[in-house]
Amino acid sequence: MKTLVLVHGFMGGSTQWDAQAAHFGDRYNVFAPDLPGFGANRHLPVLHSIPAFADWVIGELRRNGIKRYHLLGHSMGGMIVQEMTRRDQDNIDRLVLYGTGAIGVLPGRFETIEQSKARALADGAQATARRIAATWFLEHQQDPAFESCAAIAENASPDAIQAGLDAMQAWRGDDFLPSITPETLVLWGDGDRTYQWQQAHQLWETIPRSNLAVVPNCAHAVHLEMPEVFNLLVGGFLAREGE
Template sequence: MTPLVLVHGFMGGSAQWNAYVTPLENQFSVVAVDLPGFGANAHLPPIDSIGGYADWVIQHLRDLRLGMYHLLGHSMGGMIAQEIARRDFERVDRLVLYATGAIGVLPGRFETIEESKKRAAEDGPAATAHRISATWFLDREAAQGFEHCAAVAAQSKLAAINAGLDAMHSWSGEQNLSQIRQETLVLWGDRDRTYPWSQTHMLWQEIPKTSLAVVPGCAHAVHAEKTELFQLLVSDFLE
């Protein structure tokens, strides 16, 4: 059984997948990481580059003695996954790029990275967690999965928030998409407020071996908004 590694995004954590990937755990050995500064690893010093996060995950998986594995990256985790797929290409079997893009500075983002840093400093981590998490869902705070998502995000301290924003601000993987060798699924909710269609289209067109899944009526958290469909799409692709 090939393990499935899940890499969360900005202000995420391994707990964000709780209750949403249970059927996948029946098919794969699921390894959900917590990036330094986030989730269960909020006590660790954060990293301020996408490449640095990728190297940390690769070393973490080696410490776990994983051989070949499937890789799924969500949001900022999708940027990290792109770097992992290139750097650890001999061990990454299939790749899922979920609600993500090829550049860190997004013209269509719900707010600029500079504005996010400014507001995080003014409002504090708890309020930032609440505000950012609301953008993940089509129904914002009224969404069923919002409270859980916000609780995971609230584990992030200001230093990790700034480091994650800096990492995205300084990264672009656009020039490296043709180097991704794995069979890849690009998965996107059609109402995503963070990553516009232009980014999804770029991944789909520029990565040599891609399939595309666009889920209607979802924002940035397809796994929480349309859980069964998310599970079906991922499991079908990986098998």
């Protein structure tokens, strides 16, 4: 059975992928780690760069005996998997870049990284978690998945919030996009307030073997807002392997 690796984003956690683990579990060995400082790994020392996160995930794969795999990353996790691809793409069968981009300063974001850092210090981790999680849904706090998503975000340690924002701000991976060799799916919700269309378009336009899926009436959390559509798109892309 092939492995499908799911890498969550900033203030996320592995349990955000429960619907995908259930859907794909009969076809793939689903491996969804909690990044250091987030989710069940809130207690681990924080990491301060996207390359450090990439090295950590690759290390976890090897420690779990995983060499070849499909790879999906969401948001900051999409940045991490781009760095993983830079290091390990000979072992990656298919790549999904979901709600993400190649420029870490996040042009067009609902607020700048600097504003997020300042507000996180002023408001505290819990309030920051709920405020930012609300921006991930088209219907904000009214989305049925908001409360569970916000509860996961609240697990992020204050140090992890600052370190994660610093890591994103300091990173860019656009120089590597033309060198990505795995066939890639770029998946984006048309109401995404975090990663604007120009980020998704750059990935699609620049990665040599790329496909594009734009989901209408969704924001930054398509896998929670429309899980059936998300699973259908990702599952169809992965099933085409070998064509």
